[in-house]
Amino acid sequence: MYRTPTPILEGRDHPGPLTAEADVAIVGSGAAGSVAAKILAEAGHSVIVLEEGGNHTPDEYARYRPTETFRHMYRDAGTTAAIGLGDTPLISILAGRTVGGSSTLTGGVIFRIPEAILDSWVKDHGLVDYTPEKLEEAYLSVERETFVETVPENMRSASTALFGEGAKKLGYELKSMKRNTRGCLGSSRCNFGCPNKAKMSVDVTYLATARSYGAQVISDCRVTGLEIEGGRATGVKGELLDAERRKRGKVHVRARKVLIAGSALSTPLLLKGAGVGRWTRAVGGNLTLHPGFRVAAYFDRDVSAWKGALQSAYSDAFEDEGITLNSVFAPINVLAAMLPGVGPELHAYTSNMRELATFGAMIHDEGGGRVWRMPGGKGVYTYRMGRRDKLRMLKGIRILAETFFAAGAKEVLLPVFGVRPIRSVDELRFLEDERIPARRFECVTFHPLGTARMGLDPSTSVVKPSGETYDVEGLYVIDGSVFPSSIGVNSQMPIMAVATKLAWGIRDRWQSKRVAA
Amino acid sequence: MGSSAIDMKTLSSRQLAVARAIAATLFEADALHPVPRERLDFALQELRAYVSRVGLQTRLALGAAFFVLQHAPFLLIGKIRRFTRLSGEARRKYLEKLERSRFGIVMVLVKTLLSFVYFEHPDALAGTGYDSQGLLGPAYAVGAAPPTSRLRVLESSPNPSNPEEPSSELRPATVAKGA
Numbered sequence: 001m002y003r004t005p006t007p008i009l010e011g012r013d014h015p016g017p018l019t020a021e022a023d024v025a026i027v028g029s030g031a032a033g034s035v036a037a038k039i040l041a042e043a044g045h046s047v048i049v050l051e052e053g054g055n056h057t058p059d060e061y062a063r064y065r066p067t068e069t070f071r072h073m074y075r076d077a078g079t080t081a082a083i084g085l086g087d088t089p090l091i092s093i094l095a096g097r098t099v100g101g102s103s104t105l106t107g108g109v110i111f112r113i114p115e116a117i118l119d120s121w122v123k124d125h126g127l128v129d130y131t132p133e134k135l136e137e138a139y140l141s142v143e144r145e146t147f148v149e150t151v152p153e154n155m156r157s158a159s160t161a162l163f164g165e166g167a168k169k170l171g172y173e174l175k176s177m178k179r180n181t182r183g184c185l186g187s188s189r190c191n192f193g194c195p196n197k198a199k200m201s202v203d204v205t206y207l208a209t210a211r212s213y214g215a216q217v218i219s220d221c222r223v224t225g226l227e228i229e230g231g232r233a234t235g236v237k238g239e240l241l242d243a244e245r246r247k248r249g250k251v252h253v254r255a256r257k258v259l260i261a262g263s264a265l266s267t268p269l270l271l272k273g274a275g276v277g278r279w280t281r282a283v284g285g286n287l288t289l290h291p292g293f294r295v296a297a298y299f300d301r302d303v304s305a306w307k308g309a310l311q312s313a314y315s316d317a318f319e320d321e322g323i324t325l326n327s328v329f330a331p332i333n334v335l336a337a338m339l340p341g342v343g344p345e346l347h348a349y350t351s352n353m354r355e356l357a358t359f360g361a362m363i364h365d366e367g368g369g370r371v372w373r374m375p376g377g378k379g380v381y382t383y384r385m386g387r388r389d390k391l392r393m394l395k396g397i398r399i400l401a402e403t404f405f406a407a408g409a410k411e412v413l414l415p416v417f418g419v420r421p422i423r424s425v426d427e428l429r430f431l432e433d434e435r436i437p438a439r440r441f442e443c444v445t446f447h448p449l450g451t452a453r454m455g456l457d458p459s460t461s462v463v464k465p466s467g468e469t470y471d472v473e474g475l476y477v478i479d480g481s482v483f484p485s486s487i488g489v490n491s492q493m494p495i496m497a498v499a500t501k502l503a504w505g506i507r508d509r510w511q512s513k514r515v516a517a
Numbered sequence: 518m519g520s521s522a523i524d525m526k527t528l529s530s531r532q533l534a535v536a537r538a539i540a541a542t543l544f545e546a547d548a549l550h551p552v553p554r555e556r557l558d559f560a561l562q563e564l565r566a567y568v569s570r571v572g573l574q575t576r577l578a579l580g581a582a583f584f585v586l587q588h589a590p591f592l593l594i595g596k597i598r599r600f601t602r603l604s605g606e607a608r609r610k611y612l613e614k615l616e617r618s619r620f621g622i623v624m625v626l627v628k629t630l631l632s633f634v635y636f637e638h639p640d641a642l643a644g645t646g647y648d649s650q651g652l653l654g655p656a657y658a659v660g661a662a663p664p665t666s667r668l669r670v671l672e673s674s675p676n677p678s679n680p681e682e683p684s685s686e687l688r689p690a691t692v693a694k695g696a
Contacts, residue, residue, distance in 0.1 A: 065637050066652070067567050076572035090622075187651025195651055306649050332647050333636035337629040342612040347546045350636070354646035378573075418621045439622075 005211035011220030011240035025255035030101020032479035032499035033261035034202035041213035053098035061193030082383035089441040100203025107311035108179040111489035126456035146180035157308025159357035166407030172317035233475035287369025288486035292362035295400035297409035328360035364488030415442035452481035467502035563634035
């Protein structure tokens with residue numbers, strides 16, 4: 001039964017320590033945590049969701065400037081990065097730290113996990129319950145709850161339309177994306193919080209519904225440890241943070257089940273701190289990132305790329321080569337950072353940003369990353385890019401640049417530090433030389449996955465197909481950490497669908513036990 | 518501004534002086550049109566607030582970048598002077614060389630953060646040709662207040678539908694919330 005949503009308890013305003021007891025404690029209020037909170041609260045369980053970030057309402061983040069969103073809603077103000085080992089770029093990792101997690105900051109893009117990936121999950125990892133057919137119900141449920149719709153062609157920006165023209169000339173097509181939006185006005189700043197409350201992120205969908213069913217959300221609450229008694233999870237402990245992220249009181253939540261949904265960056269830190277997977281090195285390993293990049297191009301005409309949906313179209317024409325092309329834009333101040341030159345030269349570029357178009361790509365990577373837990377519990381992230389992935393990046397950059405030239409671009413800016421603007425296709429030949437140091441690539445990701453992977457073998461996996469850890473009873477991991485491989489597409493829907501399936505399983509097994517008792 | 522928590526975690530006054538000189542060089546249209554002081558003040562104030570929220574790794578990297586930028590002119594343009602003591606023309610040449618050198622990553626880090634904050638100034642933003650409301654948000658589309666004061670209102674929590682009335686939804690401005 002629906003009730004008035006419970007208020008979010010903001011740790012920054014709570015006096016003194018806080019203790020609580022619930023059936024379920026969920027660490028993290030992002031795409032996975034919110035889904036599980038809704039499903040388990042709806043089933044009648046008492047649920048407490050603990051979120052490290054602050055509570056920023058849609059009314060508030062609608063008005064934030066980009067750097068304010070960075071400061072208040074992104075982990076490390078948007079400066080988290082994976083350190084490249086060997087011939088690898090520094091990869092900027094954009095991850096949310098706010099009520100609603102990264103879902104409030106993505107482009108809202110919805111893809112299902114490609115069938116070929118699920119086939120490999122079944123064949124290589126024994127995950128027989130993760131076939132497209134067995135995930136269908138979870139997909140439909142998420143699509144219903146988050147208002148998934150296809151972006152109409154008239155919402156495409158002129159930048160995307162131009163790229164589409166170039167693609168057509170080169171023999172491939174753009175397809176319309178699906179997104180979780182309702183009433184999008186095309187303000188092209190999804191990554192900094194929708195200014196029109198049109199993005200159906202989990203803070204306004206799943207989490208709001210969970211609160212209507214009585215779930216309690218505590219923001220500004222950093223979980224620092226898991227409580228385990230006799231091999232069974234019994235709760236979590238942590239600290240409340242003030243508005244300046246300083247500790248201000250202890251938190252202790254006792255719970256019958258603990259669900260971790262802190263993202264592939266944070267979840268392994270908690271697991272390692274509790275000694276989970278101590279003997280296998282599986283926790284924190286297998287980090288995949290979908291390294292992404294964008295190419296910008298100047299045209300002899302007004303593009304005003306900020307008018308239209310931030311992300312509206314994609315191409316899977318190069319899927320077999322591990323490359324997905326995605327339309328993308330960024331606020332002016334973020335784009336200006338990639339423009340070349342100093343003084344008059346830089347000014348010439350920045351004063352003509354009406355003529356700038358951009359398009360992006362990401363690669364389906366092998367997973368050469370690791371999350372390291374430092375003394376004190378902080379994380380350090382490393383990533384080693386395989387040769388195959390580096391070649392994919394070079395190819396992807398070339399495809400984007402050639403497509404822009406086919407569309408009539410007069411100048412193309414590549415995401416390679418130190419390379420001057422390119423004025424013809426011939427000048428792109430240098431991209432055939434794989435000796436270009438990868439550390440010169442400008443790289444970013446929104447999709448860290450796979451640091452506590454699911455599988456049948458406890459020596460190489462962290463959790464069972466049910467999401468429960470092999471080492472600790474009653475301790476579940478339900479976020480993108482459990483993915484056994486990179487998926488090659490935007491991860492929001494896959495994370496929500498897998499979390500749905502795992503939460504349904506937890507709910508059903510609990511109910512079966514009750515009936516049996 | 519002025520919080521001790523921010524002071525401890527952000528740039529020092531020396532680093533801010535270097536950042537100011539870099540911003541003035543980066544964003545000037547030409548020698549006859551220097552960046553207005555008010556825009557630099559805005560950018561530096563925002564940079565200071567921004568850096569107070571970045572992670573330790575970035576703060577250390579930024580500290581190192583400012584040190585290199587300040588002390589490396591001799592290596593790149595043969596001038597035995599600190600960056601802040603160079604002429605405007607020498608500063609520009611130095612930064613151009615640095616950007617194209619193998620140490621260009623130093624320039625990338627500083628240029629990125631400075632661009633983030635500088636192009637949020639309404640006049641700088643308008644200078645790019647941007648003519649939409651999405652970037653600044655609907656709150657800034659109302660009223661006839663001058664651009665800069667429109668930016669600052671977020672710190673004092675107005676009601677976007679009526680700038681004369683305080684909002685009941687936003688908390689009182691604090692350094693951490695609005696800084």
